[in-house]
Amino acid sequence: YSVKSWTVMRNKYAIKKILKGYSSISSEIKFPILICICSVLMIYMQYSKHTWAMGGVCSSFEYIKYFYAEFSSIALVVMIAFFSKKRTFFLVIFLSYYYLAIFNFSSWFIQARPFSLFDIYRTIQLVLFYPEFVTKIPHILQIKIAFFASIPFVFIVMMLLCRHYKWYQQLYFSYAANKICIMSFVFVALSTPLGIYANAFQYNTFSEIVNEYFYNIKVNKISRHPEEVFRMLGTVNNNLKKEHPWSFDKKNIILFIIETAPYDIFPSIKELCQLTSNFWIAEHGRVFTQHYTTYPESDRAIFSLISGRYPYLTNGDSWKQNIRTDSLAIFLNNNGFSTYFLGTAPMEFRQDSYMIRGLGFNHIFDVKEITSALKVVNGARVWDRSQIYKFDNILIEKALSIISTHAQKDTKPFFLTIAPQSSHAPFNLPPGSPNATSDQEKIKLNAIWQFDLIKALITTLQNTGQIDNTVIIITGDHGIRHEYESKLFINPRILNSLTFHVPLMIAFSEIKSSVVDDYITSHVDITKTIISAFQPEENGGEYHGIDLFSSILPNRDVFFFGGNYLPVTGLVNNKGYFMANRYQGWYFRNTKFDFSLGARKELFGKDQKDLSKKILFVETLLQQ
Numbered sequence: 001y002s003v004k005s006w007t008v009m010r011n012k013y014a015i016k017k018i019l020k021g022y023s024s025i026s027s028e029i030k031f032p033i034l035i036c037i038c039s040v041l042m043i044y045m046q047y048s049k050h051t052w053a054m055g056g057v058c059s060s061f062e063y064i065k066y067f068y069a070e071f072s073s074i075a076l077v078v079m080i081a082f083f084s085k086k087r088t089f090f091l092v093i094f095l096s097y098y099y100l101a102i103f104n105f106s107s108w109f110i111q112a113r114p115f116s117l118f119d120i121y122r123t124i125q126l127v128l129f130y131p132e133f134v135t136k137i138p139h140i141l142q143i144k145i146a147f148f149a150s151i152p153f154v155f156i157v158m159m160l161l162c163r164h165y166k167w168y169q170q171l172y173f174s175y176a177a178n179k180i181c182i183m184s185f186v187f188v189a190l191s192t193p194l195g196i197y198a199n200a201f202q203y204n205t206f207s208e209i210v211n212e213y214f215y216n217i218k219v220n221k222i223s224r225h226p227e228e229v230f231r232m233l234g235t236v237n238n239n240l241k242k243e244h245p246w247s248f249d250k251k252n253i254i255l256f257i258i259e260t261a262p263y264d265i266f267p268s269i270k271e272l273c274q275l276t277s278n279f280w281i282a283e284h285g286r287v288f289t290q291h292y293t294t295y296p297e298s299d300r301a302i303f304s305l306i307s308g309r310y311p312y313l314t315n316g317d318s319w320k321q322n323i324r325t326d327s328l329a330i331f332l333n334n335n336g337f338s339t340y341f342l343g344t345a346p347m348e349f350r351q352d353s354y355m356i357r358g359l360g361f362n363h364i365f366d367v368k369e370i371t372s373a374l375k376v377v378n379g380a381r382v383w384d385r386s387q388i389y390k391f392d393n394i395l396i397e398k399a400l401s402i403i404s405t406h407a408q409k410d411t412k413p414f415f416l417t418i419a420p421q422s423s424h425a426p427f428n429l430p431p432g433s434p435n436a437t438s439d440q441e442k443i444k445l446n447a448i449w450q451f452d453l454i455k456a457l458i459t460t461l462q463n464t465g466q467i468d469n470t471v472i473i474i475t476g477d478h479g480i481r482h483e484y485e486s487k488l489f490i491n492p493r494i495l496n497s498l499t500f501h502v503p504l505m506i507a508f509s510e511i512k513s514s515v516v517d518d519y520i521t522s523h524v525d526i527t528k529t530i531i532s533a534f535q536p537e538e539n540g541g542e543y544h545g546i547d548l549f550s551s552i553l554p555n556r557d558v559f560f561f562g563g564n565y566l567p568v569t570g571l572v573n574n575k576g577y578f579m580a581n582r583y584q585g586w587y588f589r590n591t592k593f594d595f596s597l598g599a600r601k602e603l604f605g606k607d608q609k610d611l612s613k614k615i616l617f618v619e620t621l622l623q624q
Contacts, residue, residue, distance in 0.1 A: 101205045114208035248533035252470040255417045259424045261476025263501040265443045276451040284507045286515040291504035293478045294523050296565045301477040306359045308527030308543035313622045317351045323358030328527040330360035332415045344395045344421035367391040385428040392420040400460045407464035425485035439486040468509040476502035495570040495579035497593040500560045522558045
């Protein structure tokens with residue numbers, strides 16, 4: 001007991017001694033100590049950020065440039081703060097910049113782009129609905145962020161303790177201290193020739209965030225006339241009269257959207273049909289091998305499928321409450337269809353219910369029981385993904401009920417969109433599947449599970465005599481988006497086929513033998529293809545896609561948008577694949593969808609300027 005008491009007393013004495021020592025420091029250098037420690041940590045964070053962002057390929061000379069660019073801005077902030085003799089003003093300015101740097105540092109590590117205010121909203125939503133993705137951030141990064149964030153508070157607590165024990169001396173900034181600090185920082189900032197490091201300032205924390213802000217202002221100022229949209233997107237042939245080989249009038253339409261369906265890993269549609277005995281699809285399906293999603297998130301990908309337009313790129317989710325489009329659901333409602341949207345995921349997530357209603361669906365269904373799959377593990381709320389398969393079965397039972405009801409009672413044709421969730425990352429094993437450890441094997445097993453669900457739909461259509469009067473469309477919302485979802489993902493700073501390349505099949509009885517088509521297609525084409533089967537002539541809608549069954553297939557640009565999810569934007573046309581990462585200043589092209597080091601070709605001069613201008617213009621057109 002006496003030893004324990006002596007240890008406690010000794011520790012208290014040590015803490016007391018430290019506090020006394022800190023309080024005895026001259027008030028003129030007390031805050032500069034705080035500044036120096038925080039500044040060194042901040043510079044280290046930004047230095048680490050660019051070391052990671054450049055992938056270890058830049059020289060030590062370039063590291064010095066980034067270091068200097070960050071240090072100079074810190075010097076400027078400190079000089080501004082030192083003009084005031086009030087401690088509060090100083091702390092507000094300096095700590096605001098400090099925490100802004102921490103947010104930016106985190107954003108670069110997690111999403112490979114500068115921080116934006118929308119990231120705060122996105123993080124809150126992920127914590128509430130999909131907390132397991134937050135826990136997948138590497139522990140070392142979590143510790144590093146927490147450590148950096150706590151440093152200023154250590155000093156503030158020490159100051160408060162000094163005051164509590166009456167050791168605190170009133171802090172003030174003398175004229176001499178101001179003068180010395182200002183002159184010192186100016187000397188350091190100007191001691192290195194600005195001309196050498198001028199290009200490094202674009203990577204400074206404050207510059208990155210300010211540049212992004214002004215980029216969004218520039219994007220919102222350009223006019224968005226429909227003629228310009230058609231011209232830029234290469235869909236001017238939408239205005240031509242053309243014949244369609246089939247009519248979908250009075251046919252039921254089922255759109256099945258597979259969650260997370262990377263084409264490069266998925267078994268082929270033909271193989272999946274054989275594995276699940278889906279012989280009707282194998283005989284009557286048209287497969288499009290070069291099909292691409294428009295956006296790496298489900299909500300905007302579904303928007304493109306149903307609206308026939310590229311998604312709004314407006315930050316946040318406010319666009320979901322103000323959808324203005326002649327969507328496929330609205331068109332079919334006006335043509336006597338009953339329209340249904342069935343999804344396993346909660347509609348409350350990021351205001352998805354507003355989007356689905358805005359797209360014109362008459363009936364909306366989600367599986368309310370899915371919230372029971374949220375478990376508390378080690379104090380964190382995570383989804384028990386092994387249970388999601390059970391809720392997908394509930395979803396399919398609802399779909400089968402709708403099909404059977406229409407066969408018995410309803411003379412109206414139906415449009416049924418089905419969006420299951422069980423194959424979402426992080427990947428799990430479907431019930432009854434053989435053991436598998438790799439994500440690649442799990443993705444394939446989930447693909448088989450999804451096609452078993454599709455087989456149940458086809459069997460019910462056959463048993464109710466509706467199979468010959470139904471069009472079935474199968475596609476994926478997107479692929480793998482980040483290394484936190486799977487280690488199969490390579491690099492968030494370049495455009496990845498794993499993210500945007502997804503399967504597409506359209507099947508109906510008039511197709512007498514399976515057809516494989518390698519024409520480049522997009523989610524925006526689905527709506528236009530179906531509507532054209534009702535009205536071969538232009539119907540007045542503002543669609544960005546084309547009719548995939550038309551004999552007129554224009555040369556066009558098909559776009560991929562990273563938006564707020566990934567720092568890349570790209571396109572593909574008859575000249576090849578192109579990508580732009582404006583945060584890194586990268587503009588690449590290749591004849592195939594591969595922008596890895598060694599495969600890509602960098603664009604310079606006019607080619608780079610043309611690609612940058614085109615992407616800026618299209619991103620402008622897609623602001624709400």
